[in-house]
Amino acid sequence: MISAQQLDALDPHTRQAVQSLLVQVQQRDTELAFKQALIDKLTHEMAILKRMKFSATSERFASTLSPEQRSLLEETLDTDIHELDGELQRHRKKSEKKDEDEKQIPKRAQLPAHLPRRDVPHEPTDTSCGCGQAMQRIGEDVSEKLDYQPGVFTVERHVRGKWVCKCCERIVQASVPAHVIDKGIPTTGLLAHVLVAKFMDHLPLYRQEAVFARAGHVIARSTLAEWVGACGAQLQPLVQALADELRRHMVLHADETPVAMLKPGNGKTHKAYIWS
Structure with a gap:
């Protein structure tokens, strides 16, 4: 670190640049320390969740639950684990860059051919080249997203045309539209349906899995948990904004709604509260 005497010996312009x-x-040291602390916190929480799910103690505890209760516990843990995974991926920087050949990217199954398709075109706003020549369409890239209206699955085909100018040999293509889950198959409508059904209508993921199967397309419960966790990670800025808004007030009112909660193992219930 440069000393104060060394700073004083510099000319004013250089001194200002060095101080800046x-x-x-x-500032970057502070930011790195904060991110490292966050990584350590999330890693610790993830280890606890994995221990709760996979350890022998968890197995003994889960054996006292009914299949429905065990499903609720497992899907909640899956959701939390995937949400923490998403947070870690956002904050942790990779120390080594792996080669593309070494990456093991799982192959996603194609969406069923019997589902109705709906094309969503994405074309450049201007298909005239700077040289004055008209560009020609030479192909397209297609990505499919799974959408859901109550009782009916559909597939959105996002078609991005490729346009080329033969004179300049320049290719123009519309950018990939933003999605909640990058390279994921669910549309925002399907994600919203899953979240509303789970948190507003209190419909567990294992029941949603059965509902979707009756609609003609099976979505594994683990996949639904991944989607919920990914949405939770994306909604963290909103959660933080709401928390900051609440902390601005001197007094907060709460509605202590009592509910009967089952105690695993003894078949009895005790009074619990839903805070709102």
Whole structure:
């Protein structure tokens, strides 16, 4: 670290530049320390959740539950684990860059051919080249997203045309539209349906799995848990904004709604509360 005497020996312009760089270094050190603390916290929480799900103690505890209760516990843990995975991927920087050949990317099954398709075209706003020549369409890239209206599955085909100018040999293509889950198959409508059904209508994921199967397309419960966890990670800025807004007030009112909660093992219930 440069000393105060060394700073004083510099000319004013250089001194100002060095001081600005020192401030930036200090800010980045603070940011790195915060992110490392967050990584350590999330890693610890993930280890606890995995221990709860996979350890022998968890197995003994789960054996006292009914199949429905065990399904609720497992899907909640799956959701939390995938949400923490998403948070870690957002904050952890990879120390080594792996080669593309070494990456093991799981192959996703094609969406069923019997589902109705709906094309969503994405074309460039301007297909005229800077040289004055008209561009020609030479192909397209298609990505399919699974959509759901109550009782009916459909597939959105996002078609991105490729346009080329033969004079300039320049290719123009519309950018990939933003999605909640990058390279995922669910549309925002399907994700919203899963979240509303789970948290507003209190429909567990194992029941949604059965509902979707009756509608003609099976979505595994683990996949639904991944989607819920990914949405939870994306909604963290909104959660933080709501928490900041609540902390601005001197007094907060709460509705202590009592509910009967089953105690695993003895078949009895005790009074619990839903805070809102």
